[in-house]
Structures are given as C-alpha cells and as structure tokens.
Amino acid sequence: MTMTIPNPLQSQLPLTPASAGTSANTYTDMNGLAALKANPNSPQALHAVAQQVDALFLQMMLKSMRDASTDVGEPASNELGMYQDMFDKQIALTMSQHQGLGIGAAMTRGLAGAAGAAGAVSSPTAATGSPGPLGSSVAAAATTAMSSTAMASSPEDFVKQVLPTIQRAAESLGVSPRGLLAQAALETGWGQRMPRNADGTPSLNLFGIKAGDSWSGARATATTVEFKGGVAVSQRSAFRAYGSIQDSVQDFTNLLQGSPRYRDAVAAGGNAQAYVAAIGGSGYATDPQYANKLNGILNGDTLRTALRKTAVDL
Helix, strand or coil: CCCCCCCCCCCCCCCCCCCCCCCCCCCCCCCCHHHHHCCCCCCHCCCCCCCCHHHHHHHHHHHHHCCCCCCCCCCCCCCHHHHHHHHHHHHHHHHCCCCCHHHHHHHHHHHHHHHHCCCCCHHHHHHHHCHHHHHHHHHHHHHHHCCCCCCCHHHHHHHHHHEEEEEEEHHHCCHHHHHHHHHHHHHCCCCCCCCCCCCEEEECCCCCCCCCCCCCCEEEEEEEEEEEECEEEEEEEEEEEECCHHHHHHHHHHHHHHHHHHHHHHCCCCCCHHHHHHHCCCCCCCCCCCHHHHHHCCCCCCHHHHHHCCCCCC
C-alpha cells in the first residue's frame, strides 16, 4: 500500500517566481538543483544554494527542538521517527524558500564575490559539503551543530566512546561491563537522548542520575516520565551534568559503592543477567519495566552488533 504524506504548508505557501523551476520544491527532488549545474555561478544558482543552506540549518534546529522535548528512555518507533524526519525536511525546505534564516543570504554575497574573483564555486552542491573552499566550512558548521544535539551518531559510536571507561569502572566494582553498558544505553537512548545543558550540549549523564539537594555541580533539566503508584507522570526534573564521560561513570560508580540499596547489584559479580535483575529490583528507576528493558538491551541484537563492529567480546 502506498501512503502519501501531504505537505501542510503546500496550500498556504505557493512557490515564488524566483524559486519556481530553479530549485527543489520537495526534499526528495534532485532534478531542480541538478538543472543549475549548467551555469553554477548564475544568480539563480547562488539563490538556490542559499535556500539549501537555510533549509539545512532549519532542519537541524527542528531536530534539536524535537530531541530536546523527547523523554529519556527507549527511542521512538522507527516508523514515527521516519515520518517525523520526512516532515521536518519538507517544512525546512519550504520555509527556506520563503523566509530563511539569513544565513543563506549572507553566504550568497560571499559566493558571488568568490565566483567573480576566482570562480571558487563550481557547483551548488558545494554548500552541502562537497569538496571545495566553501564546502569544507559549511560541512564543519553543520557538524558542529549536529554534535551539540547528540552524544553519539549510532550504537556502535556510543559503544566506542563509553566502553573503555565503563570497563575500568566494572573492574573496580567487580561486575560485568556488559550490564553497565546496557544500562547506559537504556538511560541515554544509545547516546541520542539525555538531559542537555543550557547551550544544547549533552550533559553526559550516562546513567540518568538526578540532581538532588546534595548535588553542588552543574545541572541540566529535562522532561522525564516517572511512575507514581503505577501511573506514568510526565514532569520536569533536574539531572546532574558532567564535564566528561569519565566523570559521569565515576559518579555512578561512587553511587553503587556508597549505597546499601545497590548491594545485590554489585554482588552480582561477572553475571550481567544477575546485575540487570538486581538493579531493576533495587528501585534505581520508578519504571516497573526497568529490569525487562535492561534485559532486552542486554540480550538484543543492537548491543550484539555494536560490540561485534567494535571487535569487543564482553
């Protein structure tokens, strides 16, 4: 069955003569921009490049806002995430064709000057990261913006970043690093979702530790779901924020070692299955399904594949 997803702005924002026929009107249309290659230094081409740059940054802004409002925990379904991504891309493109951020306009002036001086722009695709004097700076800006919204780009990337520190902590605690890794993956959505600092950067809080009255360090606020009397309640909570992965893992290690509540979890030793069962039953989280979710990650294909790709056998 073919499903058509309507563009909610299409009937409200008709194409202007400047953009009609000279740029892509849907984010999946490559022909509009491809037609500009015949004369890449023309005003039409520069205008289209400016629109694409504005669309890129608008899309990143939408993604950042959506991520910031997402609860910590299991990721959204693949289907929902796919449709949200499609919607954001189309919204960003349509907005850029009518009233952009001004970034593209500033770049147009620079591109025009560069083209007139040395023919620096060889293709409109330079503005989206292709090799060239402009492409490198735009790609770097895009990478910086994206890196501020998530700690890791994939489960494999997440494992590569946190596993060395988690292995040292597991050795100190005398427990399986696989259990700690599964817990960090659950609490952060594989590095994709965690409380963010005021500037949008990740708090690096790998284990979802709240910032109570005794915490004197940095804080990050996020919307979370807590279970009270078996009922899920959405609320804003303050979480601890850290300067590094090492600081986060060490704080979690201190928590496990310093509280009798987690004695059974530490006593699980090298048995990762026993660890997740004990930490799930300790009251670490209010979610009654916490142990089951940990168990799903511990024995799931995502963790298994990420460890295989990083050539680690836990």
